[in-house]
Amino acid sequence: xxxxxxxVTKKSDFMKELQDDIFKVISDPxxxxxxxxxxxxxxxxxxYLTDETDFLEFKPPLIGPVTxxxxxxxxxxxxxxxxxxxxxxxxxxxxKQLLAISRQEAGFPGxxxxxxxxxxxxxxxxxxxxxxxxxxxxxxxEIVDADHFDAMEIAEGLVRxxxxxxxxxxxxxTPIWDRFRDSWPERGLAPRKELKVPTKPxxxxxxxxxxxxxQSHIDEHPDVIPEIESRFGIKANDLRPxxxxxxxxxxxxxxxxxxxxxxxxxxxxxxxFYDREYDDKPGYLMDFDLIFPHGYGEAxxxxxxxxxxxxVIPRMKxxxxxxxxxxxxxxFLQQHGRPTAxxxxxxxxxxxxxxxxxxxxxxxxxxxxxxxxxP
Amino acid sequence: xxxxxxxxxxxxxxxxxxxxxYPYKDEISRFSVFGAxxxxxxxxxxxxxxxxxxxPQFTPHRLEKAYDLVFREPFFRDxxxxxxxxxxxxxxxxxxxxxxxxxxxxxxxxxxxxxxxKKGMIYGIGENxxxxxGYDERTDPSQPCLMDRxxxxxxxxxxxYGGVVIQQNEEDAQNELWNRIYSDKRxxxxxxxxxxxxxxxxxxGAKSGIGGEKIVDRDTAxxxxxxxxxIHPDPQEVDQSVYERHSAADIFTEEILKNRILKLRNDYPRxxxxxxxxxxxxxxxxxxxxTEAGIDAVSIDGKEGGTGMSPTxxxxxxxxPTLACLNxxxxxxxxxxxxxxxxxxxIHDGSQIVKALxxxxxxxxMGRPFLIAANxxxxxxxxIGKEFYKFKWIKKxxxxxxxxxxxxxxxxxxxxxxxxxxxxxxxxxxxKYDLSLVSDEDIAATSIGLAQAMNLKHxxxxxxxxxxxxxxxxxxxxxxx
Numbered sequence: 001x002x003x004x005x006x007x008v009t010k011k012s013d014f015m016k017e018l019q020d021d022i023f024k025v026i027s028d029p030x031x032x033x034x035x036x037x038x039x040x041x042x043x044x045x046x047x048y049l050t051d052e053t054d055f056l057e058f059k060p061p062l063i064g065p066v067t068x069x070x071x072x073x074x075x076x077x078x079x080x081x082x083x084x085x086x087x088x089x090x091x092x093x094x095x096k097q098l099l100a101i102s103r104q105e106a107g108f109p110g111x112x113x114x115x116x117x118x119x120x121x122x123x124x125x126x127x128x129x130x131x132x133x134x135x136x137x138x139x140x141x142e143i144v145d146a147d148h149f150d151a152m153e154i155a156e157g158l159v160r161x162x163x164x165x166x167x168x169x170x171x172x173x174t175p176i177w178d179r180f181r182d183s184w185p186e187r188g189l190a191p192r193k194e195l196k197v198p199t200k201p202x203x204x205x206x207x208x209x210x211x212x213x214x215q216s217h218i219d220e221h222p223d224v225i226p227e228i229e230s231r232f233g234i235k236a237n238d239l240r241p242x243x244x245x246x247x248x249x250x251x252x253x254x255x256x257x258x259x260x261x262x263x264x265x266x267x268x269x270x271x272x273f274y275d276r277e278y279d280d281k282p283g284y285l286m287d288f289d290l291i292f293p294h295g296y297g298e299a300x301x302x303x304x305x306x307x308x309x310x311x312v313i314p315r316m317k318x319x320x321x322x323x324x325x326x327x328x329x330x331x332f333l334q335q336h337g338r339p340t341a342x343x344x345x346x347x348x349x350x351x352x353x354x355x356x357x358x359x360x361x362x363x364x365x366x367x368x369x370x371x372x373x374x375p
Numbered sequence: 376x377x378x379x380x381x382x383x384x385x386x387x388x389x390x391x392x393x394x395x396x397y398p399y400k401d402e403i404s405r406f407s408v409f410g411a412x413x414x415x416x417x418x419x420x421x422x423x424x425x426x427x428x429x430x431p432q433f434t435p436h437r438l439e440k441a442y443d444l445v446f447r448e449p450f451f452r453d454x455x456x457x458x459x460x461x462x463x464x465x466x467x468x469x470x471x472x473x474x475x476x477x478x479x480x481x482x483x484x485x486x487x488x489x490x491x492x493k494k495g496m497i498y499g500i501g502e503n504x505x506x507x508x509g510y511d512e513r514t515d516p517s518q519p520c521l522m523d524r525x526x527x528x529x530x531x532x533x534x535x536y537g538g539v540v541i542q543q544n545e546e547d548a549q550n551e552l553w554n555r556i557y558s559d560k561r562x563x564x565x566x567x568x569x570x571x572x573x574x575x576x577x578x579x580g581a582k583s584g585i586g587g588e589k590i591v592d593r594d595t596a597x598x599x600x601x602x603x604x605x606i607h608p609d610p611q612e613v614d615q616s617v618y619e620r621h622s623a624a625d626i627f628t629e630e631i632l633k634n635r636i637l638k639l640r641n642d643y644p645r646x647x648x649x650x651x652x653x654x655x656x657x658x659x660x661x662x663x664x665x666t667e668a669g670i671d672a673v674s675i676d677g678k679e680g681g682t683g684m685s686p687t688x689x690x691x692x693x694x695x696p697t698l699a700c701l702n703x704x705x706x707x708x709x710x711x712x713x714x715x716x717x718x719x720x721x722i723h724d725g726s727q728i729v730k731a732l733x734x735x736x737x738x739x740x741m742g743r744p745f746l747i748a749a750n751x752x753x754x755x756x757x758x759i760g761k762e763f764y765k766f767k768w769i770k771k772x773x774x775x776x777x778x779x780x781x782x783x784x785x786x787x788x789x790x791x792x793x794x795x796x797x798x799x800x801x802x803x804x805x806x807k808y809d810l811s812l813v814s815d816e817d818i819a820a821t822s823i824g825l826a827q828a829m830n831l832k833h834x835x836x837x838x839x840x841x842x843x844x845x846x847x848x849x850x851x852x853x854x855x856x
Contacts (some may be wrong), residue, residue: 244641318631
């Protein structure tokens with residue numbers, strides 16, 4: 001395994017190791033430390049949510065008649081449930097909205113979370129992003145009578161808590177960092193010496209600001225695009241002010257920062273029908289992402305939700321959705337709809353960031369990377 | 376004494392019930408070739424036949440072309456038919472319409488794919504193919520699946536030309552067809568090269584504003600009922616071999632269309648996004664909204680097109696004729712809209728395509744001609760398009776004698792060659808050798824009413840060197856014969 005350290009950045013080598021002798025990879029002490037970090041981060045998040053901020057953890061549904069349709073380009077997985085087509089959760093977003101409101105209406109704090117297993121058959125091009133898995137855990141929460149800024153407060157607190165707990169685990173992190181340090185530059189990850197708890201509040205960019213920042217950076221450094229293309233082996237997408245940031249630009253923005261930051265107010269085409277549109281800023285959504293710095297990219301996606309069925313239905317039609325499938329959800333909104341907001345944080349992405357892993361597939365013993373066939 | 380009171384029609388309705396209003400219920404594809412006749416039975420609207428192509432004596436472009444060719448007279452073969460349409464380069468201004476799952480078409484569709492690929496043409500795949508015949512595994516061993524069509528195209532594609540346009544309907548969407556295609560390893564290189572488009576279906580010629588209609592067997596009926604389709608009669612209560620399947624018309628507003636396009640762009644950044652729309656009275660707005668949202672191409676189906684399983688009432692009375700749709704295209708061009716626009720609806724020869732180009736379309740799409748050509752075996756003239764051909768045993772017999780085969784490929788090729796030749800001949804007659812030079816100066820309307828309504832030259836008056844009408848039209852709008 002020692003000889004792996006310098007070659008690990010070559011995707012094929014690590015994948016080959018996994019496919020050839022998975023036991024050897026998993027039993028490597030460095031990877032065992034990674035799995036321990038995974039456990040500590042999970043505990044850190046649970047303690048922040050349950051003990052400090054009044055959230056109740058629910059077991060999420062694994063399958064259901066519908067799942068989150070807003071996962072771009074990723075295919076859902078069908079399961080034959082006694083003759084009916086059910087979907088494996090790509091995210092349980094609709095279910096958590098209902099749960100949070102039900103809890104509030106029953107007289108408890110309307111704050112709930114899942115450690116949710118998600119399955120997304122991401123397009124193959126994401127195999128090169130170093131940060132997409134087909135199977136991953138999302139810590140998914142929802143807050144009643146809140147908007148996206150309230151959710152960002154929670155996100156900030158949660159992430160800072162993990163930072164605090166992990167700075168106390170620096171002894172666990174250092175050997176992992178040492179293993180991968182050499183491969184950081186090649187994967188576009190900035191060097192780090194030790195973990196520092198980021199200052200509060202995190203920087204916040206409106207989406208249009210973020211695009212402007214990127215555009216001026218690209219104008220000043222035109223080489224950055226061909227560099228991205230050769231580094232990740234892709235053809236860069238256009239940078240457009242009316243579309244979701246392609247992950248390569250998210251990476252670029254991330255690499256220009258050394259503390260986590262928010263991007264909020266994405267254009268409407270960019271997200272699922274459940275992200276609420278501003279009443280006074282049509283075309284923009286009350287949503288946000290939290291981006292890890294140093295080139296690690298997106299950790300959190302969140303938003304205030306649409307809760308009026310008369311606003312949700314046209315949004316569903318924009319996605320070409322059939323209303324029929326969502327009857328239960330639309331009826332719930334009609335009768336109990338009220339403002340909620342929430343987000344999901346990718347657990348493996350968080351582990352990757354804190355461990356300084358070149359690839360997200362290293363965060364798990366049995367990673368599922370789009371198009372890669374390993375146990 | 377004779378009367379024109381529709382005794383027969385009422386008797387037919389009384390005896391057959393709902394079956395009487397779907398004339399092509401039994402044989403969706405081959406028999407519906409018939410559909411085109413309905414509007415000629417009692418002709419109430421203009422068609423491309425009411426426009427003629429008018430060649431000039433003086434041909435400065437021909438002179439220019441002689442210089443370009445380094446000093447020889449240009450021939451019709453020198454007419455360059457290549458152009459860019461909806462993000463693709465194509466060698467012909469012809470698109471094979473996105474035709475879907477009907478059995479007769481499906482059987483020959485991969486042959487057509489091969490021909491289109493070899494010809495450098497854009498190839499369309501309609502709805503419901505994967506849901507009916509399988510994505511990459513055939514649900515019926517004798518019938519090609521979706522991937523058979525797609526791979527047949529890409530295996531024969533010539534460098535630098537062509538592309539595949541793929542629709543998904545509600546059932547495909549439930550199976551996430553586009554997601555599946557977008558993440559299919561086999562197609563990744565073609566997606567990377569920008570050779571695939573997803574086509575939003577906003578309408579179909581002969582039944583604009585009416586949802587999908589299809590005949591399905593009992594198993595399918597039970598399955599689809601579960602997915603929210605309307606099935607008639609209710610298969611839970613009535614046991615029969617086939618049922619009507621109705622799907623709801625999709626819901627659009629300007630806002631919904633715009634955002635659907637933006638969302639697709641966002642979800643599938645590496646494919647082209649096309650819109651297929653129908654003969655709607657607000658077509659100009661549709662083109663505007665789609666353009667604003669950054670659509671790659673708008674494909675418009677006039678009422679004479681898309682006749683598969685359409686109710687007679689719709690075939691006869693619903694929607695704008697192809698020529699009227701082209702007038703909306705003219706309006707869009709007049710506003711400076713440059714979006715790729717494709718027109719379809721009973722287009723089947725080169726002259727109609729040249730006229731459509733002169734009216735501002737970038738290409739014409741054809742569906743039925745491919746289907747008929749593919750089945751043009753010896754003696755087929757005796758049965759294709761004939762009423763008795765609806766009987767299943769005749770069709771079975773014909774298919775036994777002439778099973779779908781490589782011959783279809785040659786037949787489609789022959790057909791296309793004639794259209795290509797006509798286009799070249801007619802454009803060269805205008806003294807032009809470049810598609811983009813063809814314009815409304817090259818055509819004239821046979822009636823004054825049409826000339827006025829479409830702001831075209833009238834055949835019998837008003838030829839000017841500028842191509843505009845040079846004397847006032849004082850006659851009232853003429854009566855359409």
